[in-house]
Structures are given as structure tokens and as C-alpha cells.
Amino acid sequence: xxxxxxxxxxxxxxxxxxxxxxxxxxxxxxxxxxxxxxxxxxxxxxxxxxxxxxxxxxxxxxxxxxxxxxxxxxxxxxxxxxxxxxxxxxxxxxxxxxxxxxxxxxxxxxxxxxxxxxxxxxxxxxxxxxxxxxxxxxxxxxxxxxxxxxxxxxxxxxxxxxxxxxxxxxxxxxxxxx
Numbered sequence: 001x002x003x004x005x006x007x008x009x010x011x012x013x014x015x016x017x018x019x020x021x022x023x024x025x026x027x028x029x030x031x032x033x034x035x036x037x038x039x040x041x042x043x044x045x046x047x048x049x050x051x052x053x054x055x056x057x058x059x060x061x062x063x064x065x066x067x068x069x070x071x072x073x074x075x076x077x078x079x080x081x082x083x084x085x086x087x088x089x090x091x092x093x094x095x096x097x098x099x100x101x102x103x104x105x106x107x108x109x110x111x112x113x114x115x116x117x118x119x120x121x122x123x124x125x126x127x128x129x130x131x132x133x134x135x136x137x138x139x140x141x142x143x144x145x146x147x148x149x150x151x152x153x154x155x156x157x158x159x160x161x162x163x164x165x166x167x168x169x170x171x172x173x174x175x176x177x178x
Contacts, residue, residue, distance in 0.1 A: 033150035036061070036143070037131055039124045041094065044103055044116040049092060052149065058173045059145040060091045063125050066098045066106050070158035071140045077162040081169065082114035089169065092117055096125040096139070144172045 036059075040050040051059070062078055064071035075093065082091040091114035095103050100118050107116070119125050129137050132154050144153040153172045159165040169175055 033146070033152050034131075036145045036149050036151050037124075037127055039127075041117040041119055041124060042100070044100070044107065044112075044118065049115050049117050051092070051145070054090050055149050056147050057087075058089045058147050058175075060089060060169070061094065061128075061143045061145055062092070063094045063096055063119075063128065063139055063141040065096050065139055066102060068139050074140055074158040074165075077159055077165045079112055079114050080162050081165060082112070085175075089173070089175065091115065094119050094124065096122045144169070146173065 036051060038050065038052045040048050043049050051061070060078065060081060062074070064075065066072070078091050078093055081089055093112070093114050094117045096119050098106075098118075099120060103116065103118060125137070125141075128141070128143070129135065132141075132143060132151060134141050134154075134156055138156045140156075140158050142155045142159075143151050146152045153168065155168075159168070
């Protein structure tokens with residue numbers, strides 16, 4: 001009888017331990033949406049953009065720099081989303097570190113449809129890296145914020161094509177654009 005009780009206690013302890021480990025793993029890998037950090041930044045167009053003012057519209061928030069090859073390669077994909085969504089999706093391309101003059105020179109005479117925000121001291125970027133698990137501060141860093149202001153998706157690294165970006169948008173936001 002004592003042997004059965006001991007075996008049962010060991011088995012119960014193992015089951016509890018396994019369930020606890022599974023619970024920890026699930027909570028660590030949980031990607032439940034969290035509220036996007038609000039910010040106000042100047043834009044290349046000379047106005048300010050405040051993220052919370054866009055509530056009601058899905059937002060693609062991308063952090064980039066002129067010196068980043070993959071960031072520059074991805075910018076046309078983001079611009080296409082801004083143009084083709086007809087305002088149904090807002091795209092904010094937040095330049096980190098570069099001066100306003102450098103960003104203006106980079107775009108030249110082209111006036112992007114997407115909002116180009118300037119985070120010249122990188123403060124907003126650092127806050128987003130800390131909040132959304134990008135500890136190395138890698139770019140491009142893209143987050144999809146839903147119409148309620150919740151971060152539904154994040155990606156460290158570039159989209160390989162405009163089609164991949166659209167596919168991800170369609171999966172995350174349920175859009176059918178284009």
C-alpha cells in the first residue's frame with residue numbers, strides 16, 4: 001500500500017511539474033496584443049504626427065534608417081501600401097537618427113504618401129525596442145497596430161517583397177487590399 005501511495009505521489013508530482021512547465025512556456029510565447037506606445041514626432045512634411053490620433057485606422061509602423069540597406073529596399077513596399085490602401089491603412093515610416101536634412105535629401109523631390117516621421121534622437125525607437133522585444137535594436141523593425149491601438153504583429157527584418165507585406169497585412173488585419 002505504501003509503495004502504491006509513493007508511486008502515485010511521484011506520478012502526481014511529475015504531472016504537476018509538466019503542467020507548470022507547459023503553462024510557463026505558453027505564457028512566455030504568448031503574443032497577446034498590447035497597446036501601442038503613444039508618441040508625437042515631427043514629420044518630413046513639417047507637421048507633427050501623434051499615433052493615438054490615428055485610432056480607428058490600422059497603422060503600419062516602421063522604424064528605419066538611411067544607412068540600412070534592407071530598410072531602403074523595403075520603403076517602396078511601404079509606400080505602395082500607403083498609396084494602394086486609399087487611406088484605409090496608414091503607414092508611418094519613422095526614421096531613426098538621421099537629420100531632417102538628410103531625410104529630405106534622401107527623398108529629393110519625391111513627396112511620399114506614407115508619413116515619414118523623424119525620431120532624430122531615437123527615443124521612440126528605444127522605447128519600442130524595449131516594449132516589443134527588440135533588445136538589439138535591429139532595423140527594419142515593423143509593427144502592425146490595429147484600429148483600436150493594439151499591436152497585433154511585429155517583425156524584425158525586412159519584408160522580401162511587396163506581395164509578402166500585403167499577405168501579412170491581409171492575415172493580420174483581414175484586409176483584401178489590393
